[in-house]
Amino acid sequence: MAFDYAPAPESRSVVDIAPSYGLFIDGEFTEAADGQVFKSLSPATEEVLSEVARAGAADVDRAVRAARAAFGPWSALPGSERAKYLFRIARIIQERSRELAVLETLDNGKPIKETRDFDLPTVAAHFFYHAGWADKLEHAGFGPRPKPLGVAGQVIPWNFPLMMLAWKIAPALATGNTVVLKPAETTPLSALFFADICRQAGLPKGVVNILPGHGDAGAALVAHPDVDKVAFTGSTAVGKEIARTVAGTRKKVTLELGGKGANIVFDDAPVDQAVEGIVSGIFFNQGQVCCAGSRLLVQESVREEVVDALKRRLSTLRIGDPLDKNTDLGAINSAEQLTRITELAERGEAEGAERWSPACELPSSGYWFPPTLFTGVTQAHMVAREEIFGPVLSVLTFRTPAEAVAKANNTPYGLSAGIWTEKGSRILAVAEKLRAGVVWANTFNKFDPASPFGGYKESGHGREGGRHGLEAYLDV
Structure with missing residues (x-):
């Protein structure tokens, strides 16, 4: 017997998308240096959701300088103080989860039941988990006084925009690093909403910077001489290009690339x-x-x-x-x-x-x-x-x-x-x-923030999540 399902749409009214967004640098939204913008579309309807500032090399440099200036005070905080910010971010994500789930579905095209029941709970779990590590790093087997690397340049894909942001930003902040993150050009909105969450949580200016843009912005971020750590999730072809770019430098790299499971x-x-x-x-x-x-x-x-x-x-x-x-x-x-x-x-x-x-x-x-x-x-x-x-x-x-x-x-x-x-x-x-x-x-696609994730061969280098993922952001 076949069952017919009546439509059960989630309301779009729970999320307020502004007609335009700027770059998030040093705690403030700002226009791109060259004034360039691009449009973010809904893949389900092809409607324009918003117009977004497009970062260029000058904006990358500005954001990295802001992150470098914030690094000293942020890394000097006791781990228990950094944990408070992460816990606060996690709670705000939970409080705004319905809004963020609708936003992610509109901008990405995936079903609301996935963003609501998988993406957002996983995002909050990663911030809660890494908040718990922030004051315990000396007991994680990395030595008596593990130190953060500095400025982390992070480039994330469009398939899990907010979840990949959490996988990158949560361990970076817990270990005392500051962040410049570039979301994918087709899904920038949830990262910009996260910037607002950072302000709502009272995160110090410059600790997290969000630069929506195209591939040229990501390339400029990876190549920037004042970036200490590069984290990338995306295609194997781009991962190989990043490996060539950072070869011979002091930068620490994590690459989570393609697969054929x-x-x-x-x-x-x-x-x-x-x-x-x-x-x-x-x-x-x-x-x-x-x-x-x-x-x-x-x-x-x-x-x-x-x-x-x-x-x-x-x-x-x-x-x-x-x-x-x-x-x-x-x-x-x-x-x-x-x-x-x-x-x-x-x-x-x-x-x-x-x-x-x-x-x-x-x-x-x-x-x-x-x-x-x-x-x-x-x-x-x-x-x-x-x-x-x-x-x-x-x-x-x-x-x-x-x-x-x-x-x-x-x-x-x-x-x-x-x-x-x-x-x-x-x-x-x-x-x-x-x-x-x-x-x-006897299962598939099960994830836990305490379990490391990553691959071999052309699927990448390094691990994210768990104790192994913390090591990628520490000088050990």
Whole structure:
């Protein structure tokens, strides 16, 4: 029996978006030095949400100088005092979570149930967690008097704008560093709202600076001679460019890059539970997740059963208005990203893989792509090798655990993997052979601020979260 869901839209009235925003430098909003601006669009409707100042090299220099001036007083504060600010920020985020969830959905395109139930709780949890560390750094195994590095230049992506901001800013502030952060050009609004939260929390001027802009601003920030730490989450190509830029300098670097995660389903796995994990692994945030389980490896004997169950489940997914609480898949973040997903999916068809999508009606405006399944895929297919960063799943098969491990590791990436089986011994045996930074067992896409996250090979360098993430912001 099919159930029809009546629309249940979240109100836009809970968030007040100004017609224009400036850069946030030294505790104040200000225009860009050259007066340039750009527009932030809603990917679900293509409407202009706001006009935002576009940072250039002169603005980067101004922000870094402000952060450097604030570093001395901020780093001199006792950890217990820095913790008070972080706790205050965390509480304000919780108090304004509904407003921020609606804002993130409007600017990013992801469903409100994800921003409301995942993004915002995770953001607050990271600030609470790192607030707890601020006065305990001497007991974290980094030596008797660990020191902050200085000014952290941070560049974040558009898929989890506020969450990636929290992953970067919370550990930086807890350890006594100051920050210059550049949000992605397609999703600058939540970072600018966070700037207002910093003022609301009474954070000293210059400790956090927010510079919306394009790639040139990020490049200028990474290359600035007075930046001591670079933290970047984004594409592998840009990560390689950053590595070249900082090579030979004293800058400490953390890179969290792309992925092509394998989700391995053995013949004894509970199929219904595995299917839910597969759907969560690849269609969460429209597949725009670096650790997405975009390669499904199914044991040959249960391949037909799993694929049939997966198709039935995909036929129930609801696609449409991201502000509707019943929506499962929202809009693709930008026209550029939609073009890339479309081209790679067409390449998969051209190479002979069998493409399938459930019958669904896509909205007439905005950027949309249906949930897509490729079967008959081999290791040679582009869809099995290239990070698509969209709601596209490639299905491959294996016969033995050794073959599953070999196929899972046959990728230049090494960020995530999933294992589905009822045998704990098999989970441990396979997990230790997978070259992935995080391996989930009988679940997928579960995060905790106390657990380090990061990858191997072309998926990046360093870890974020937990004690390991603190070390990236300390001179130890």
